[in-house]
Amino acid sequence: xxxxxxxxxxxxxxxxxxxxxxxxxxxxxxxxxxxxxxxxxxxxxxxxxxxxxxxxxxxxxxxxxxxxxxxxxxxxxxxxxxxxxxxxxxxxxxxxxxxxxxxxxxxxxxxxxxxxxxxxxxxxxxxxxxxxxxxxxxxxxxxxxxxxxxxxxxxxxxxxxxxxxxxxxxxxxxxxxxxxxxxxxxxxxxxxxxxxxxxxxxxxxxxxxxxxxxxxxxxxxxxxxxxxxxxxxxxxxxxxxxxxxxxxxxxxxxxxxxxxxxxxxxxxxxxxxxxxxxxxxxxxxxxxxxxxxxxxxxxxxxxxxxxxxxxxxxxxxxxxxxxxxxxxxxxxxxxxxxxxxxxxxxxxxxxxxxxxxxxxxxxxxxxxxxxxxxxxxxxxxxxxxxxxxxxxxxxxxxxxxxxxxxxxxxxxxxxxxxxxxxxxxxxxxxxxxxxxxxxxxxxxxxxxxxxxxxxxxxxxxxxxxxxxxxxxxxxxxxxxxxxxxxxxxxxxxxxxxxxxxxxxxxxxxxxxxxxxxxxxxxxxxxxxxxxxxxxxxxxxxxxxxxxxxxxxxxxxxxxxxxxxxxxxxxxxxxxxxxxxxxxxxxxxxxxxxxxxxxxxxxxxxxxxxxxxxxxxxxxxxxxxxxxxxxxxxxxxxxxxxxxxxxxxxxxxxxxxxxxxxxxxxxxxxxxxxxxxxxxxxxxx
Numbered sequence: 001x002x003x004x005x006x007x008x009x010x011x012x013x014x015x016x017x018x019x020x021x022x023x024x025x026x027x028x029x030x031x032x033x034x035x036x037x038x039x040x041x042x043x044x045x046x047x048x049x050x051x052x053x054x055x056x057x058x059x060x061x062x063x064x065x066x067x068x069x070x071x072x073x074x075x076x077x078x079x080x081x082x083x084x085x086x087x088x089x090x091x092x093x094x095x096x097x098x099x100x101x102x103x104x105x106x107x108x109x110x111x112x113x114x115x116x117x118x119x120x121x122x123x124x125x126x127x128x129x130x131x132x133x134x135x136x137x138x139x140x141x142x143x144x145x146x147x148x149x150x151x152x153x154x155x156x157x158x159x160x161x162x163x164x165x166x167x168x169x170x171x172x173x174x175x176x177x178x179x180x181x182x183x184x185x186x187x188x189x190x191x192x193x194x195x196x197x198x199x200x201x202x203x204x205x206x207x208x209x210x211x212x213x214x215x216x217x218x219x220x221x222x223x224x225x226x227x228x229x230x231x232x233x234x235x236x237x238x239x240x241x242x243x244x245x246x247x248x249x250x251x252x253x254x255x256x257x258x259x260x261x262x263x264x265x266x267x268x269x270x271x272x273x274x275x276x277x278x279x280x281x282x283x284x285x286x287x288x289x290x291x292x293x294x295x296x297x298x299x300x301x302x303x304x305x306x307x308x309x310x311x312x313x314x315x316x317x318x319x320x321x322x323x324x325x326x327x328x329x330x331x332x333x334x335x336x337x338x339x340x341x342x343x344x345x346x347x348x349x350x351x352x353x354x355x356x357x358x359x360x361x362x363x364x365x366x367x368x369x370x371x372x373x374x375x376x377x378x379x380x381x382x383x384x385x386x387x388x389x390x391x392x393x394x395x396x397x398x399x400x401x402x403x404x405x406x407x408x409x410x411x412x413x414x415x416x417x418x419x420x421x422x423x424x425x426x427x428x429x430x431x432x433x434x435x436x437x438x439x440x441x442x443x444x445x446x447x448x449x450x451x452x453x454x455x456x457x458x459x460x461x462x463x464x465x466x467x468x469x470x471x472x473x474x475x476x477x478x479x480x481x482x483x484x485x486x487x488x489x490x491x492x493x494x495x496x497x498x499x500x501x502x503x504x505x506x507x508x509x510x511x512x513x514x515x516x517x518x519x520x521x522x523x524x525x526x527x528x529x530x531x532x533x534x535x536x537x538x539x540x541x542x543x544x545x546x547x548x549x550x551x552x553x554x555x556x557x558x559x560x561x562x563x564x565x566x567x568x569x570x571x572x573x574x575x576x577x578x579x580x581x582x583x584x585x586x587x588x589x590x591x592x593x594x595x596x597x598x599x600x601x602x603x604x605x606x607x608x609x610x611x612x613x614x615x616x617x618x619x620x621x622x623x624x625x626x627x628x629x630x631x632x633x634x635x636x637x638x639x640x641x642x643x644x645x646x647x648x649x650x651x652x653x654x655x656x657x658x659x660x661x662x663x664x665x666x667x668x669x670x671x672x673x674x675x676x677x678x679x680x681x682x683x684x
Contacts, residue, residue: 006045006066006068006088007023007025007045007046007068007090008025009066010062010063010066010068011023013062014048014059014062017055017058017059017062018048018049018050018051018055018059019051022048022049022050022051023046023047023048024046024047024048024049025045025046025047027043029047030043030044030045030046030047030091031043033047033073033076033083033085033091033093034084034085035084036073036076036077036078036079036081036082036083036084037076037077037078037079037339038078038079038080038081038082038084038338038420038421038422039081039338039386039392039395039396039422040081040084040086040420040421040422041084042084042085042086042088043085043088044071044085044088044089044090044091045068045085045088045089045090046090046091047090047091047093048090048091048092048093049093049095049096050092050093050094050096050097051096052097053097053113053114053171053206053207056092056094056097056173056204056206057173057177057178057179058177059092060092060173060175060176060177060204061176061177061178062177063089063090063451064175064176064177064449064451065177067449067451068089068090068451069085069087069088069089069090069450069451069452069453069454070089070090070091070092070451070452070453071083071084071085071089071090071091071092071200071452071453072092072094072145072149072200072204072205072452072453073091073092073093073094073095074093074094074095074114074115074143074145074146075095075117075138075141075142075143075146077138077141077142077146078146078150078199078417078418078420079338079339079341079417079418079420079422080414080417080418080419080420080421080422080423081420081421081422081456082149082150082199082200082418082419082420082421082453082456083200083453084420084421086421086454086455087454087455089451089454092204094114094115094143094145094204094206095115095143096115097113097114097115097206098113098115098116098117098120098143099112099113099116100112100113100116100120100121100124101113101207103124103125103128103130103212105128105129105130105212108130108211108212108213108214109168109209109210109211109212110125110132110209110210110212111207111208111209111210112144112207112208112210113206113207114143114144114145114148114204114205114206114207114208115143115144115145116143116144116145117139117140117141117142117143117144118132118134118135118136118138118139118140118142118143118144118147119139119140119141121144122139125212126215129214129215130212130213130214130215131212131213131215132144132166132210132212132213133156133159133160133161133165133166133213134147134152134153134154134156134157134160134162134163134166135153135154135155135156135248136152136153136154136416137154137323137324137326137327138327139154144208144210145205145208147163148163148164148167148170148195148196148197148205148208149196149197149198149199149200149205149418150163150197150199150416150417150418150609151163151164151196151197151416151609152416153375153415153416153607154416155248155249155250155277155279155323155372155374156247156248157372157374157375157607158240158246158247158248158249158373158374158375159245159246159247159248159281160213160247161584162416162607163196164193164196164197164584165584166210166211166212167192167196167208167209167210167211168183168209168210168211169181169182169183169192169208169209170182170183170192170195170196170205170207170208170209171205171206171207171208172191172195172202172203172204172205172206173203173204173206174202174203174446174447174657175202175203175446175447175449175451175452179206180203180655182195183209184580184581184583184616184619184620185577185580185650186576186577186578186579186580186619186620186650187577187620187650187651187652187653188577188620188652188653188654188655188658189577189616189617189618189619189620189621189625189654189658189661190580190583190616190617190619190620191616191655191657191658192616193583193613193615193616193619194442194612194613194616194617196613196616197418197609197612197613198457198612198613199418199419199420199453199456199457200452200453200456201443201446201447201452201453201454201456201457202442202443202446202447202452202612203446203447203452204452216247216281216282216283217282217283217284217285218281218282218283218284218285218288218289218311219247219279219280219281219288219311219316220279220280220288220289220292220309220310220311220316221248221277221278221279221309221310221311221315221316221319221320222276222277222278222279222280222292222295222296222299222307222308222309223268223275223276223277223278223307223308223309223310223319223322224275224276224278224296224299224300224304224306224307225268225269225272225274225275225304225305225306225307226272226273226274226275226276226302226303226304226305227271227272227273227274227303227305228273228274228303229251229253229254229273229274229353230350230353231274231302231303231304232251232274232275232276232302233251233349233350233353233371233373234302234350235276235298235299235301235302235304236249236251236276236278236371236373237346237349237373237535238298238301238302239278239295239298239299240346240373240374241534241535242294242295242298243637243639243640244280244291244294244295245280245281245282245291245640246278246279246280246295246374247279247280247281248277248278248279249276249277249278249279249372249373249374250276250277250323250370250371250372250373251274251275251276251277251370251371251372251373252274252275252277252322252323252326252368252369252370252371253273253274253368253369253370253371254272254273254274255330255366255367255368255369256326256329256330256368256369256370256381257272257274257275257322259326259329259330259332259333259368260322260323260325260326260329260330261322262329267306267308268305268306268308269305269306271305272305272306275322276299276304277319277320277322277323278295278299279316280292280295288311289311292309292311296309323370326368326370326381327339327381330368330381330383331383333366333383334366334383334384334385335384335385335386335387336383336384336385336386337381337382337383337384338381338382338384338395338399339379339380339381339382339417340367340379340380340381340382340398340399340402341377341378341379341380341414341415341416341417342356342377342378342380342402342403342405342406342411342415343375343376343377343378343406343411343412343414343415343605343607343608343609344376344378344406344409344410344411344605345376345409345410345411345533345536345538345604345605346373346374346375346376346535346536346537346606347533347535347536348376348409348410348411349371349373349376349378351409352376352378352405352406352409352411353369353371353378355402355405355409356369356378356380356402356405357369359398359401359402359405360380360382360398362398362401363394363395363397363398363401364394365382365384365394365395365398366382366383366384367380367381367382367383368380368381368383369381372415374606375415375605375606375607376411376536376605376606376607377415377416377607380402382395382398382399399422400426403423403426403429404426404429407426407429407430410603410604410605411605411608412430412603412605412608412609412610413426413427413429413430413608413609413610414608414609415605415607415608415609416607416609417609418457418609419456419457419609419611420456420457421455421456423609424455424456424457424458424459424460425459427439427457427458427459427610427611428459430610431611432600434597434598434599435599435600435601436458436459436611438593438599438614438665439457439458439611439612439614440458441661441664441665442612442617442661442664443457443458443612444660444664445657445660445661445663445664446657446660448660457611457612458611479598479629480528482525482526483526483592483598483629486521486523486526486592486627486629487592487596487597487598488596489521489596490521490592490593490594490595490596490627491595491596492596493519493521493670494594494595494596494668494670497668497670498519498670499518499519499668499669499670499671499673500518500519500520500521500670500671500672501515501518501519501520501521501672502521502523502623502627502671502672503520503521503522503523503524504523504524504543504544504568504569504571504572504575511672511674512674514674515674518673521627521671523543523544523571523627524544524569525544526542526543526544526545526571526628526629526630527542527544527545528541528542528545528630529541529542530542530545530549530550530553532553532554532557532559532635533604534557534559536604536605536606537559537606537634537635537636538587538604538606538632538633538634538635539553539554539632539633539635540602540630540631540632540633541570541630541631541633542571542629542630543569543570543571543572543574543589543627543628543629543630543631544569544571545569545570546567546568546569546570547566547567547568547569547570547573548567550570550633554635555638558637558638559635559636559637559638560635560636560637560638560640560641561585561633561635561636562581562584562585562634562636562640562641562642562644563579563581563582563585563644563647564579564581564644564645564646564647565644565646565647566578566579566646566647570631570633571628571631573647574586574589574615574618574619574628574631575618575619575620575621575622575623575628576620576622576649577619577620577621577622577650577652578647578648578649578650579644579647580619580620581644582619582633583615583616583619585633585634585635586615586619586631586632586633586634587602587603587604587605587606587615587632587633587634588601588602588603588610588614588615588631588632589601589602589614589615589618589628589629589630589631589632590602590628590629590630590631591614591618591626591627591628591629592626592627592629593626593665593666594626594665594666594668594670594671598629599614599626601614601615602630602631602632603632604632606634617661622652622672622675623671623672624662624666624671624672624675624676625661625662625665625666625671626665626666626671627671652675654675654676658676659676662675662676
């Protein structure tokens with residue numbers, strides 16, 4: 001138990017902001033906030049409740065000035081210890097901030113407070129014929145703020161993306177107690193995108209402007225039973241490659257089905273070992289019915305032993321209830337349940353499932369497995385008894401091994417569930433010391449005193465010697481020789497404190513005339529051949545490749561990019577902020593720092609929690625934070641392409657946090673120095 005003196009000295013200030021009854025310090029009340037849905041536990045010193053959004057910033061300012069940690073919390077559904085107060089401090093309970101401020105169907109937007117339940121928003125939208133796409137399994141209890149903090153998704157991710165793809169603008173209270181409204185407008189690096197998925201470590205989301213979608217006129221659900229799990233995965237893969245307008249896709253294994261269907265009469269034969277649920281949506285009934293028949297045939301071609309189709313909402317609900325009952329049904333098997341998660345490239349899904357089952361057998365654990373083929377995510381629901389120390393040890397060892405196996409297959413440490421406490425050490429398996437240091441500088445720029453949800457996401461100990469490297473090679477040994485030349489040039493200039501003007505094709509970023517005296521750093525040679533992975537729907541390309549070259553390659557393969565039409569190199573488009581929509585399809589990048597350090601933040605997974613979203617900080621950075629070497633983009637079928645307005649040039653408008661990050665990653669202001677004029681000591 002923490003000593004209460006840190007809070008008692010501030011009690012009168014806190015009471016004045018939120019009211020005496022909203023500051024709780026008794027041991028009984030704080031103990032209720034010492035755990036969430038993960039395995040970690042720690043007790044806070046106080047819990048503060050809020051009756052209005054306007055109370056959050058003053059409370060954060062009081063705590064920040066006193067250097068007391070604070071942890072935003074709403075429903076407490078974090079599966080990785082994301083709301084555990086490891087350093088004591090104060091839980092900020094935002095659950096009462098649950099107002100839906102407006103619904104604008106004409107603009108297809110809503111404005112909500114952070115504590116609105118996902119299910120309540122869906123209920124409010126239904127009479128208008130709209131819905132909010134993210135649909136996590138916990139939607140009945142999870143909040144919009146939590147969805148954004150974890151960048152959660154659900155079965156509809158295959159069509160609509162993750163939560164971040166439906167966020168238009170955020171109101172955020174930063175750790176210094178200041179309130180900001182951020183959106184990806186291209187005028188500066190994308191802070192909204194960076195905060196999304198940051199698990200409350202960069203600030204507290206108080207309000208969100210969200211994009212809503214009209215409910216399709218017709219939706220049909222197909223449930224296909226298989227005698228072999230691999231057959232269900234293969235069928236899902238063919239469905240994704242078919243071009244059918246899938247709006248949901250999930251697979252359940254036999255353990256999950258046995259728990260969910262226990263004591264219930266059902267339509268499928270007892271030989272069923274896997275069930276594939278598929279939704280197809282559209283506005284034309286005949287077309288939707290025809291496409292559903294195609295989906296059924298694909299399942300039958302992959303040895304489905306029985307299929308059922310439902311197009312009425314009540315009948316569709318009965319099929320999806322099999323999936324929605326999975327967690328509570330499995331939770332009844334043993335005293336405790338923990339949801340693990342692996343996220344791998346879609347081409348590795350069969351292999352990852354095989355490895356998952358091997359690890360569970362090795363540690364003698366019972367788990368129901370739910371698979372999201374659209375994102376390459378595998379969700380083992382492990383049941384156990386945490387009172388049994390041997391049980392608990394086996395679960396922890398199995399989780400670590402499952403994470404390692406995912407990384408070995410080119411995946412990540414997590415997808416929807418975040419990193420929190422439980423998975424932070426695993427980043428040592430994924431990243432080099434230099435890459436972890438770069439991530440830590442993002443946290444420092446926002447929160448130099450480590451007060452906002454401290455000790456989450458990033459490893460506390462990042463000594464690489466203590467951890468075996470299980471991921472891809474972190475060093476630059478196998479890079480193109482021209483990249484080595486660039487890295488050497490950067491190191492030389494850093495040693496001699498020589499500033500550089502980063503020059504690409506010149507089509508996006510125009511240095512002012514006064515930079516003529518600075519040395520140029522030409523990046524036009526970064527034209528490594530594009531590599532298209534059709535099954536994963538990813539494209540890797542050198543930053544110097546022209547966007548028209550990439551579009552031509554994709555069109556030849558029946559694919560496209562979900563971004564506005566524009567011109568120039570892909571690296572220049574990203575760095576300039578000319579097309580901020582690209583942040584939604586930019587899966588990762590390789591970069592070089594001002595000191596010539598190589599960073600690899602690429603991924604081949606369509607959904608992953610990998611620390612902070614580096615892509616967001618480089619979009620609109622104008623080359624000031626580092627040089628983009630290559631990128632990985634998510635691609636789509638031509639039939640799925642949306643129309644965007646043409647990309648337009650935008651003025652540069654950095655905020656103080658951008659300057660703080662610039663000072664952290666390039667303290668000598670060596671790259672494009674005119675963007676952040678003045679010495680560090682002059683800009684405090």
